Amino acid sequence: MNICKVDDQIAIEVKGIKKNYGHLQALRGVDLKVVKGEIVALIGDNGAGKSTLAKIICGAIQKSEGELYFWGEKTDVQSINHAHKIGVFTVYQDLSLAPDLPVSDNLFLGREIMRNGFLGKLGVLDRKTMRNESKKALAALGIGLKSISVDTRALSGGERQALAIAKAVTWANTALIMDEPTAALGARQSAIVYDTIRAASARGLAVLVISHDIPKMVSFADRIVVLRHGCVVASLEAKKTTLQEVLNFMLGGRGENKDD
Amino acid sequence: MISRAQNQKDNSNSEMTESNQANVKHLSSIEQKELPFYEVILRSTAFWILVILVILTAIFGYLTPNNVFIKPETLFTIGLNASQILILAVGATILLASKNMDLSIGTNLILTSTLAAKVLKIVAGTPQEIMSGSYPNLTNAVIAAIGASIIFGGLFGMINGLIVTKLKMEAFIASLATMMIYWGISLVITQGASEVGIPRALQLGFGHKKLFDLIPYPLIVALIISGVMWLVMRFTKFGLYTCAIGSSAESAERSGIRTDLYIISIFALVGVLAGIAGFFDLARFATTNPQGHQTDGLMAITAAVMGGTSLKGGRASIPGAMLGALIPTIIQTGLVILGVGAFYQMIATGFFLVIAVYLDKKRYAGYLD
Numbered sequence: 090m091n092i093c094k095v096d097d098q099i100a101i102e103v104k105g106i107k108k109n110y111g112h113l114q115a116l117r118g119v120d121l122k123v124v125k126g127e128i129v130a131l132i133g134d135n136g137a138g139k140s141t142l143a144k145i146i147c148g149a150i151q152k153s154e155g156e157l158y159f160w161g162e163k164t165d166v167q168s169i170n171h172a173h174k175i176g177v178f179t180v181y182q183d184l185s186l187a188p189d190l191p192v193s194d195n196l197f198l199g200r201e202i203m204r205n206g207f208l209g210k211l212g213v214l215d216r217k218t219m220r221n222e223s224k225k226a227l228a229a230l231g232i233g234l235k236s237i238s239v240d241t242r243a244l245s246g247g248e249r250q251a252l253a254i255a256k257a258v259t260w261a262n263t264a265l266i267m268d269e270p271t272a273a274l275g276a277r278q279s280a281i282v283y284d285t286i287r288a289a290s291a292r293g294l295a296v297l298v299i300s301h302d303i304p305k306m307v308s309f310a311d312r313i314v315v316l317r318h319g320c321v322v323a324s325l326e327a328k329k330t331t332l333q334e335v336l337n338f339m340l341g342g343r344g345e346n347k348d349d
Numbered sequence: 350m351i352s353r354a355q356n357q358k359d360n361s362n363s364e365m366t367e368s369n370q371a372n373v374k375h376l377s378s379i380e381q382k383e384l385p386f387y388e389v390i391l392r393s394t395a396f397w398i399l400v401i402l403v404i405l406t407a408i409f410g411y412l413t414p415n416n417v418f419i420k421p422e423t424l425f426t427i428g429l430n431a432s433q434i435l436i437l438a439v440g441a442t443i444l445l446a447s448k449n450m451d452l453s454i455g456t457n458l459i460l461t462s463t464l465a466a467k468v469l470k471i472v473a474g475t476p477q478e479i480m481s482g483s484y485p486n487l488t489n490a491v492i493a494a495i496g497a498s499i500i501f502g503g504l505f506g507m508i509n510g511l512i513v514t515k516l517k518m519e520a521f522i523a524s525l526a527t528m529m530i531y532w533g534i535s536l537v538i539t540q541g542a543s544e545v546g547i548p549r550a551l552q553l554g555f556g557h558k559k560l561f562d563l564i565p566y567p568l569i570v571a572l573i574i575s576g577v578m579w580l581v582m583r584f585t586k587f588g589l590y591t592c593a594i595g596s597s598a599e600s601a602e603r604s605g606i607r608t609d610l611y612i613i614s615i616f617a618l619v620g621v622l623a624g625i626a627g628f629f630d631l632a633r634f635a636t637t638n639p640q641g642h643q644t645d646g647l648m649a650i651t652a653a654v655m656g657g658t659s660l661k662g663g664r665a666s667i668p669g670a671m672l673g674a675l676i677p678t679i680i681q682t683g684l685v686i687l688g689v690g691a692f693y694q695m696i697a698t699g700f701f702l703v704i705a706v707y708l709d710k711k712r713y714a715g716y717l718d
């Protein structure tokens with residue numbers, strides 16, 4: 090069954106992923122697909138295993154069992170760096186940015202532009218180009234910052250998260266993974282984040298977003314995947330489902346029979 | 350390069366292009382202005398340390414007989430005496446920027462200079478030859494001693510980095526432990542005695558040598574090293590990663606930086622600096638000093654912090670640390686010339702440390718508003 094076929098539609102495929110923390114089974118065989126340009130909302134109660142799944146896909150932790158495919162190719166993601174090489178970038182609820190660095194340094198952190206020639210070989214950064222490219226990238230996402238050389242610490246929570254998303258969107262060419270990207274934000278700032286996610290999917294990125302804002306997800310996402318006790322209990326087309334149905338799956342009720 | 354969805358115009362201005370204006374969401378729109386130049390200066394701790402240095406120099410210049418304190422020779426002698434702490438303070442700054450510290454650089458210096466002295470004597474000639482003061486392989490011996498200083502210094506520094514990253518210990522604890530271990534090993538090796546039989550040629554050729562009969566060579570080397578480190582911190586990826594790790598190790602990790610590797614490298618680099626400072630002992634005094642330097646690690650951190658680098662990590666002010674390193678030396682030299690007990694130096698330095706950190710805190714608080 091492991092024919093290495095390359096699929097240009099299925100950006101992420103997760104098959105039978107299990108994750109054990111000692112005796113605790115955080116994931117008990119999860120299957121999930123995210124196709125190009127699709128926004129999949131991962132829903133579930135606290136402790137359902139959402140973050141664990143996201144971390145496995147983005148290389149932050151290793152799975153215990155199961156298989157991961159990107160564009161149809163089986164890949165064991167070794168590290169966050171490895172995921173970055175595949176084009177998978179993650180936005181976390183917090184701690185995605187270094188507060189003491191200027192905005193442009195943060196946007197390019199891990200993927201700096203070096204000076205040409207000898208200076209570049211010595212490790213000298215091309216900060217001017219990085220600043221200019223940062224301005225363009227942020228403007229393209231509709232994020233208006235007055236100064237690109239201001240320290241990230243000086244940004245508001247919403248601006249910081251927008252910047253964290255801009256950073257991921259700028260570099261991602263396969264998928265964007267977001268773990269509760271709006272949890273710390275107000276309504277207006279969340280709206281900006283959702284617009285940014287929408288733009289990213291329009292560009293062809295597969296988006297996996299973890300959120301507790303279920304009503305919003307029902308209207309915003311293309312598909313809703315409900316995780317419960319480490320199992321996928323439902324995968325629903327957002328247009329054809331209702332808030333009530335999602336909640337039923339999430340909290341028990343109809344999902345019960347699939348739970349082991 | 351960056352992939353951009355809608356980049357039609359190359360506008361290097363920070364204002365949005367008109368076509369973008371429509372879809373620019375107004376986030377709470379940052380109103381932070383770029384500060385005018387003089388205000389940047391006034392807000393920098395390094396500037397205030399410089400002011401303190403100038404005032405101290407003026408006071409000592411006024412008080413010392415014939416104003417001998419402000420004679421160029423005196424000032425350069427101060428520079429020479431400060432050359433080791435200068436290098437160590439620069440190292441401490443780099444470590445603080447990464448939110449680490451190394452208390453052991455002083456005893457690393459002692460152990461490294463002891464080992465380098467042994468290497469030098471082994472390579473220089475037979476014990477008999479050295480006893481009689483002839484060194485048949487002098488050049489090779491000096492090169493070997495410099496190499497040993499760099500390698501041992503780097504190794505002892507790296508050990509701290511390994512303890513911090515692999516055993517997951519606080520840098521304070523790790524380097525407190527190695528501080529004792531390195532000093533203990535030095536004492537075991539030397540029985541507390543200074544190393545004898547170091548060729549005088551080392552002093553004549555470097556330690557006591559002066560450019561234009563005025564500027565001491567060790568000071569020149571210390572300034573070059575500090576300058577290079579300043580450039581590295583300010584303009585290179587290594588400097589950026591150091592500050593990123595210190596600012597938020599988690600986000601650095603999440604940006605794909607191998608933080609452990611960098612932290613180990615930073616400790617090793619600072620160990621190399623300590624090793625070089627240790628070689629200065631051999632070159633200046635033609636001996637080692639196993640009873641001195643134990644508190645150099647704390648002194649280096651003091652200088653760095655006085656210069657405006659905080660323990661919170663993420664920032665480095667190497668010029669500030671260089672100025673901060675001069676304060677204790679200036680006070681000490683001034684007091685010695687005045688015939689006042691040099692021990693007052695410690696009291697004054699502690700006093701200035703409190704003032705500097707207080708100013709820094711105030712500035713930092715204002716900055717966060």
Ligand SMILES: Nc1ncnc2c1ncn2[C@@H]1O[C@H](COP(=O)(O)OP(=O)(O)O)[C@@H](O)[C@H]1O
Nearest residue numbers: 110113115133134135136137138139140141142
């Ligand atoms: N590092 C860890 N060590 C032990 N248990 C963990 C660890 N991380 C998560 N868990 C456990 O795994 C389960 C799933 O956690 P998580 O994926 O964070 O859930 P969610 O994000 O859906 O709230 C929880 O029971 C949690 O306590």
Ligand SMILES: [Mg+2]
Nearest residue numbers: 139140141268
């Ligand atoms: Mg979670």
